Amino acid sequence: MNNLMKAITWQYPEEIPVSVGILPAVWLKHGEEFVKLAKEYPDLVPIIPDLNNIDVYIPRTYHAGTFTDEWGCVWSNLTEGMESIVTGHPVPNREDILTLEIPPNRDGRLPHGFMYLRLLDLRGFEEAMMDFAEECEELQILIDKVLEYNCRQIKAILPNAPELVVFGDDLGMQNGLAIGPDKWRKYLKPCYMKMYQMVKKTGRYVYMHSDGMIYEIIPDLKECGVDMINPQYRANGLENLERVCKGKIAVDLDLDRQLFPFATPSQIDDHVRGAVETLYLPQGGLAVKAEIGPEVPLNNVAAIFDALRKYKHYKG
Template sequence: MSDLLKAIRYQHPERLPVSVSLLPATWARHGDALTRICQRYPELFGNVASDAATSYYTPPSYHAGQFTDPWGCVWSNVAEGYESIVTGHPLPHRQDVRKLRAPDVDMGLPHGFMFLRLMDLRGFEEIMVDFAEEPPELQLLIDIVRDYNVRQMKLMLKKSRDELIYVGDDNGMQDALPISPAKWRKYLKPAYKAIYDVAHADGRLVYMHTDGCIFEVMPDMQEAGADMINPQIRANGLDNLVRVCRGRIPINLDLDRQLFPFASPERVREHIFECVRALYLPEGGLGLTAECGADVPLDVIDMICRTLSEARDFHI
């Protein structure tokens, strides 16, 4: 059993689970220099080939240009190696929801499969008005997206025997939820539970990535079936995460990606160990992950890797 699974189950992982994510734009900017850093830390990256910088994996949405997904959402991207955003919403008017049919194409559960999908379909302002006014079309839209996602989860489970199922859907903004916790519990919690119940019925665990300020509903996410949550430190605050999660909700902490581009390597090292000291328990419940964009200096990336490698062996 991996240390991450032991951490989720509070079964005393031998080492603190850690990971580093390097975005396609980061590879494109730093190239061979980034490859050399990765080769210094096989415990984080495995055996990295010397040509890794020129053959990095780029998802379709990270290419410059436009494309339309099976839901009819138009995605636009102005720079290679960065994520696209939805600029064309297929349901601009509330009554359009009544004509919506879920795609026949099976997309799986890409990032933004539930809450963000509602925004992508209606547009941010329109879906916020829907949550404020609570028309019947809101629940209808949620039901259509939820049922499609339940089908996708069933298909995913047939294709993979992995014990841990990874999903991602950003629910928060920088300083708050975009809707009230009460409305999140009313509308989103049942939808996630219906999807995650499928995984649990098959004996799987669910890892939920979700950006933004979410600490107010993290216990609800757990009740809905998220066995481990991947929250952002900057958006939620270390004190809130300690209060809500330590010893209660397993988290894979997303370290401060808003700090990395501007801080010294020494400050980044201090930040990582501050988080470890505050959240670590020998029995588990904690992992650490760092995402490095193209604006993170190489010496900071190297320090992140070095510090996380050391943090693996942290003990109180």
């Protein structure tokens, strides 16, 4: 059992699991300079793309241009290497929900934003917010269609799924849930409960990423079956995460991406140390993750990598 699984299952990992995520735009911006830096940290950056064939390393939604997904959502992107957003919503009117067809594919693919964000992508943010505010009957119809599709996809992937099944859906904004915790519990908690229990019944574990302030519903996500949550440091606040997570649900802490471009290397070290000191328990329940964007200076990238290497050995 590796250290991440030991952390998730509270079995005293030898060290704190640490990882980094590097946006494709970083490789495009810095090129060989970033390759040189990455080679100094093979434990954190084990895969270095071939810059002469970089396209094969860039996911579809990170390419500049537009494309239409299986639901009919139109994705647009102005910047190669950064994430797209949905600009074309296939069901802008409530009556369109009634005739919306569930995509037939069963390829086991559930992209980031598979449930809550899918509703917003299909309807558009303002229309979706009105649906939740007015609690129209079409809202539940749309939720049921998306949930049915997701359950089909989960069923398709489970026979060959790894021990840890990863999901991603951004449930929060900077200051809380856009629909509030009560309506989330009414309309969406049953969806995550159904989907995650499909995984749990096979003896597997559930990892969930979510951007935004979500600390109010982390206990609910645990009830749904989440074994490790990947919340944002800045949006949730370290004190809130300590209160609702420490010793209760394993956390893969997403360090403060909004700090990285502007901090000094010593401030980055303090940031990582403070997070680890606050959430560490010897029995586990903690991993630490850093996402690197193109706006982070290379000396700060090195400082992030150094801090992760340093504090993964923290023992209290």
